[in-house]
Amino acid sequence: MERKTLVLGVIGADVHAVGNRILDYAFTQAGFKVINIGVLASQEEFIRAAIETAASVIMVSSLYGHGELDCRGLREKCQESGIGDILLYVGGNLVVGKQEFNKVEKRFLEMGFNRVYPPGTMPEVAIEDLRKDLGL
Amino acid sequence: MERKTLVLGVIGADVHAVGNRILDYAFTQAGFKVINIGVLASQEEFIRAAIETAASVIMVSSLYGHGELDCRGLREKCQESGIGDILLYVGGNLVVGKQEFNKVEKRFLEMGFNRVYPPGTMPEVAIEDLRKDLGL
Amino acid sequence: MDLANRTIDPEEFFRQRQEVLNQWTTGKDVDFEEAVAYHKSLPQSKVFGHKLAEGKAKGITFAQPRAGVALLNEHLELLRFLEEEGEADFLPTTIDSYTRQNRYAEAQTGIDESRMVGRSMLNGFPAVNHGVAACRRLIEHLKVPVQVRHGTPDARLLAEITLAGGFTAYEGGGISYNIPYAKEVSIENTIKYWQYVDRLVGMYEEKGVSINREPFGPLTGTLVPPSVSHGVAVIEGILAVAQGVRSLTLGYGQCGNLLQDVAAIRTLPLLAAEYLNKLGYSDFDITTVFHQWMGGFPQDEAKAYGVISWGAAAAALGKATKVIVKSPHEAFGIPTKEANAAGLRTTKQILNMLKDQSLPMTEDLALEEKMIMEETRAILDRTLDLGEGDIAVGTVRAFQAGVIDVPFAPSRYNAGRILPARDSQGAVRILDFGNLPFHEDIKEFHRERIALRGRDEGRDPSFQMVIDDIYAIGKGMLVGRPKI
Amino acid sequence: MDLANRTIDPEEFFRQRQEVLNQWTTGKDVDFEEAVAYHKSLPQSKVFGHKLAEGKAKGITFAQPRAGVALLNEHLELLRFLEEEGEADFLPTTIDSYTRQNRYAEAQTGIDESRMVGRSMLNGFPAVNHGVAACRRLIEHLKVPVQVRHGTPDARLLAEITLAGGFTAYEGGGISYNIPYAKEVSIENTIKYWQYVDRLVGMYEEKGVSINREPFGPLTGTLVPPSVSHGVAVIEGILAVAQGVRSLTLGYGQCGNLLQDVAAIRTLPLLAAEYLNKLGYSDFDITTVFHQWMGGFPQDEAKAYGVISWGAAAAALGKATKVIVKSPHEAFGIPTKEANAAGLRTTKQILNMLKDQSLPMTEDLALEEKMIMEETRAILDRTLDLGEGDIAVGTVRAFQAGVIDVPFAPSRYNAGRILPARDSQGAVRILDFGNLPFHEDIKEFHRERIALRGRDEGRDPSFQMVIDDIYAIGKGMLVGRPKI
Known part of the structure; x- marks a missing residue:
């Protein structure tokens, strides 16, 4: 089985x-x-690492509430760098305070993320999605 | 100062x-x-004691949630017994569960009570009302 | 008096039974042999005593709520919610106050009115009015064992109906469901009523059906010294085992000082086993139940969660077999099912975090244990003396003499002479001993501790101190200090 | 290296100061002499160190929340709410993460966006951008003392502005605000940055203005062995006192096992005084702060209240001077003001109920204390050796050598070789010692405790055990047991 590469970071x-x-x-x-x-x-470090390693997925974590400010424009930067089709996953405490997750998810999907995870998601959930999205 | 008599009971x-x-x-x-x-x-014991001692006030406590069933008709029974003008105070956990107090109060005032107290009222509050209502 | 601590004569039992089953129309549906068969059809996971014994072996603490409403469907829905959303290990069926006074007609009015207004007008489930088949519907639709919890001086008919209905645990006792719950009922009578209940349980046990029995530990729930409630618990344990009860859960209500609470819950089964053995009984299994704070609660829910958590922590550190849980609505009476489940989850969180921890033995803890053991023995030995060896007779005389004396009890059969107060660490001590048969050493210990508090507060110990203690928790404190 | 543990040369200080105050436009409003006068105009009730010393003398535990939002009026409203509805004894001003990285332009974007969207887009109050006058507005409208809480490796400008702004307490330190909060900043640099902050505080002290300093105790907040965080706390205490700091609050983050937590909070001030005295310092006042559970929280609020309560209980029984409070929204990040106040009230209820109680000394508690003392001394003694007597130099070398090693830290200046795990009672032990300078006896103690857990769980100790421990509290447990 082919070993897929993920770029992981906070x-x-x-x-x-x-x-x-x-x-x-x-x-x-x-x-x-x-x-x-x-x-x-x-964002630049994520993209640089993804290009250098020919990664299939960029997995962004954000635990401190500034995720919305930090993640904006990541999809556009990927496109400019020639990896516009790369899978973008994001998860954590993405916004300041307890907000309804489906609204948060919608906002991040509109920003070009493929998968958005709420606080407390177990790694197994993302692993299953990875297998699905990568056809493993 | 005249010493007023209260009938107290649960x-x-x-x-x-x-x-x-x-x-x-x-x-x-x-x-x-x-x-x-x-x-x-x-109810009969309250009224009997009030008549026998020429009491000015009947003070009813109810802590277990059945107060509404138990207090119904007390004012009418007082009237039938010739002490229709006696002051009726009631206080405690008067209904089953946490309900808005102003609705509970309204229900008991309509039943003919003069004063209705929510859970956790300190005795000093009732004492002040007694002094006011009895002109002490 | 014709009272004695011995197995009820079968003839006498069946004479009473005729009378009891005729007290309300639902009594006619009780068929003992059929009920035994019904119990045997239940899986072990629904048998209270079985799960308690498992927990005791593992050293874990289970959580159980209080809950009951007027109508069957709503009551079942409530219990299922507590099982699912509250993660309750055991379930209750709390009985309404009219049923507790055997006023079944008034309970019926409550049921009818509840149907009409669409909310429960009763503070519990009127199981006698609902009858055997309704009880079985509860048992069948719930996964965990269910207990009857009430406060009924004469609970014979309630026991017949609920046990035939498949309940596998029954709370109460001739003292603990009289003194805090009645005004005019003699102890002699209630002991007899409860000998009937215990004998009924004994008959089930003889047929191989386990029914757990639990004397009500906290009594009036307000500043009860541990030795007083322990004395009552041990007596009711003896009275129960004498009728054939085998699965016995003894209870204690949190006083608030950690050392005293842990000492109390640890000594309770030791004292019970000691006196049961002394009187020649050996076929019993004792577990313990710790009641979270039974006194006044803060109205603020966040503060109530604090009180609930502290009760859960003391139960876990004392290794009680189960803990009875309060809700954040406690100050307002009966909680919504959501609040009830929330209290359970807070408790479960603490129990899980502490399940591998315990309070190590220390000099202070050993002292508390020693005091509780000596005081309880003093009460029990004098009670046995007064009864010339018969604990039932002794109990009646002990209450007459104030040798057993429960603070703040409504019953006129209770002397009501002792006055408890907290010491500076919040432990419950005794300010006025009434006729408690304590040695001068013990009394001196209590006096010293309360005097220390008086010095701390610059006032003489008095009834005002007691009142301050009663109001304290509602104001966020354990010890009722004077305002400065 | 030109690093040393001695008072910064005044010339060097004023050279840096020019630079620091020019880092952002608001720096120009800082006037030290005027700020001293401003502080002297504040009532004692608003002085952090004063209130801490009072509490320490009385043996009580104070409660303090975390809180900060982007805009001034909203931040003030939040703090007033926590003061009124949360009954907070101390208030915080938590600084946003951009300011912590000195990214003041991004903080400004956050302020502007927050104004636009009508909700805080920052996770704290950007005090540098708001400036001196805004800080004073906070201090003037609040009754209790206020502290700056952040996580800023280079917090010199933030200190200049907030201290001139009337704050009377400042959290952080050259290690504790580097290792858990930065990736690429050298310890040598952050120690220097914090010597500047401590010197600034020392200058206020020399003018008769009390500014409390609090190294950040919990570090990464995840399974940090007490001796590791104690080692860091003592070093930062020494570095601070060397610059003239007098009011020192040392911190510890709850591990979850009551005995270990109480042992830790009790030994912390003893160890600090021991090493401060040993190095010739005597003019200081040490108080302690206990952090409620810093790891993952359950999402369910009722369960979160349980975790909060257990932290409050450990703080009270350990007699910490203050406790930093979590909220029932913790699993979701930053709480609403209502949830924050609720966490405070739950905590206050527990603190009040337990204020007259403490955990008595026992063999087990003495053993935990002995282990923490010996391990911390091993770390500190080796650090002093490595620095040839200079604690600042020694610290840099100790991190290089892995003699001090913080689990799960992001910094590449941290060895990251040790691996902690819980034992069967939930106490944090060490599975892989890396280069911790521990005697074989100490190592054997840890190995035995973890081996016991391995036997309980039928598995060999491994990284999976550590992961299970990290997830455990979120699932309601302290020890991460394998599924059965």
Whole structure:
């Protein structure tokens, strides 16, 4: 079986490192090649890593509430960089405060993300979606 | 100063004795003559005690949620017994569950009570009302 | 008096039974042999005593709510909600106050009015009026074991109907469902009523059907010294086992001081086993139940969650077999099902976090345990003396003499002479001993602790201190300090 | 390296100051002498260190929330709400994440967008952008003392502005606001940045103005062994006092096992005083802060109240001077003001009920204290050795060598080699020691405890055990047991 590559990171000024370590472990265990760019990652760092490793998916975490500001324009930047079709997943506490998730999800889907996950999602959910979206 | 007499009791099938003991103590300390008929008191026992002691007020407690069933018709029975003008106070957890107090109060005022107290009222509140209503 | 602590004569039992089953029309549907067969058809997962014994072996604490409404469908819906959304380990059926006073006609009015106005006008489920088949419908639609919880001095008919209805646990006792729940009923009578209930349970046990029995531990729920409630619990345990009860859950209501509460829940089964063995009984299994704070609650829900959590923590650290849970609506009386389930989930969270932890033995904890053991033994030994060896007779005389004395009880058969108050750490001590048969050493210990508090507060111990303690929790405090 | 643990040379300080105050336009409004006068005009009731010292003397525990939004009026409204409805003893001003990275232009975008969309687009209050006068408006409209809480590796400008703005307490430190909050910033640099902040506080102190300093205790907030966070707290305390800080609050994040948590909060000030004295410092006042559970929270609010309550109980029983409070919305990030106030009231209820109680000393508690003391001393002694007596130099080398090693930290200046896991009672132990300078006896103790858990669960200790522990509380458990 082909080993697909994922770029994993925590976007913006966010320093939440615990979940990042766990996702890295879980995705690696599930058979993916994980390029982990860690916390405090800019949009440019995600894209650069994705191009360099020919990744199939960019997986963005945001735990600190600024996700909306930080993620805007990521799809457009991907298009400009020639990887416009790459899968974009995002998850975490994406907005400030407890908001209805379906509204949050809608906002991020409109921004060009393929999958949006609420707080507390287990890695297994994303792994299943990855397999589906990548035809594994 | 004239010492006014109060009949104090817990109506119906209610056995909550702690508050009854405290009210007895507080009203007595405040200078009233307290005729305490205790828990499990019927409407008839309240009225009989009020007539026998020429009481100015009947003070009904109900802590167990059946207050609405137990208090119905008390004003009418007082009228039939010739003490139709006696002051009727009631307080406690008067209905089953957490309901808006102003609706509960309205229901009991319509039943002929002069004062209705919500859960957690301190004795001092009732003592002040007693002084006002009795012109002390 | 013709009272005695011995198995009811079968002839006498069946004479009473005729009378009891005729007290209300639903009594005619009780058929003991058929009920035994029905119980045997139930899976073990629905048998209260079985699950309690499992939990005790594993050292975990289960959570159980209180709940009951007037109508069958609504009551079933409520219990299913608590099972699903509240993650309840055990379920209750709380009985309404009219049924508790055997006023079945008034309960019927309550049922009818509830149907009319579309909300429960009763504070519980009137199981006698609903009858055997309705009870079985509950048991069949619920996954976990269900207990009858009430406060009924004469609960013979209620027991006949609910046990035939498939309930596998029954709360109450001749003292604990009299003294805090009645004004004019003699202890002699209620002990007899409850010997009947215990004998009925014994008959089920003899047929191989497990019915758990639980004396009501907290009594008046307000500043009851542990030795007083322990004395009553042990007596009711003895009275029950004497009639053939085997699965026994003894209860204690949280006082609020962690050390005293843990000491109390740990000593309770030891004392019961000690006196049961002493009187020659050996065929019993004792588990414990810890009641979260039974006194006044803060009206604010966030604060109520704090009180609930502290009760859950004490239950877990004391390794009680189960804990009876309050809701964030407690200050307003009966909770919505959502609030009830929320109290359960808060409790479960604490129980799960603490299930691997316990309070280690310390000098202070050992002292609390020693005091509770000595005081309880003093009460029980004097009670046995007064009864010339018969605990039933002794109990009646002990209440007459004030040797057993429950604070703030409505019953005129209770002396009502003792006065409890908290010490500076919030433990419940005794300010006025009445006729409690305590040695001078014990009394000196209590006096010293209360005197220390008096010094802390710059006032002499008095009834005002007691009142302050009763109001304290509603104001967020354990000890009722004077305003500064 | 030109780093050393000695008072910054005044010339160097004023050289840096020019630079710092020019980092953003609001820096020009800082006037030190005028700020000193402003502080002296504040009533003592608004001075953080003063109230802390009072509480410490009385043996009570205060409650403080986290809170911050983008706009001034909304932030003030939020804090007033927490003061009134939450009964907060201390207030915070939590700073947004852009400001923490010194990205003031992005913070400005966040302010502007927040104005436009009518809700806070920032996770805190961007105090640098708002400037000195805005800060003073907060202080003037609030009754209780207010602290700056953030997570800023280079917090020099933020300190200049907020302290001139009347804040009387400032969280952070060169290690605790670097290792968990930055990826690429060297420890040498952040120690220097924080020596500047501490020196600034020292200058206020020399003018008779009390500014409390609080290193951030919980670090990454996830399974941090107490000796690791204690080591960091003591070092930051020394670095602060060396610059003239006097009012010092040392912190610890709840691990979840009551004995370990109480042992930790009790030993923290002892260890700090021991090393401060050893290095020749004597003019300081140490208080403690206990952080309620910093790891994942259950999404269910009722369960979250349980976690909050358990943190409050541990803080009270450990006699921490203050406790930092979580909200029932914790699993979703930043709470509404109502949820924040509810978490406070739950906490206050527990603190009030437990204020007269403490956990008595026991063999188990003494053992936990002994382990924490020995482990922390091992880390500190080796750090001092590595620095040839200089704690600042030693710290840089200790991180290089993995002698200090924080689990799950984002910083590449942290070795990241140790692996913690819970034992069967939920206490945090160490599975892989990396280069922690522990004696074989200490290591054997940890290995034994974790091996016991492995036996309980029928599996070998591994990273999966660690992951299970991280997810556990979200699922209601403390110890992450495998599914059965």
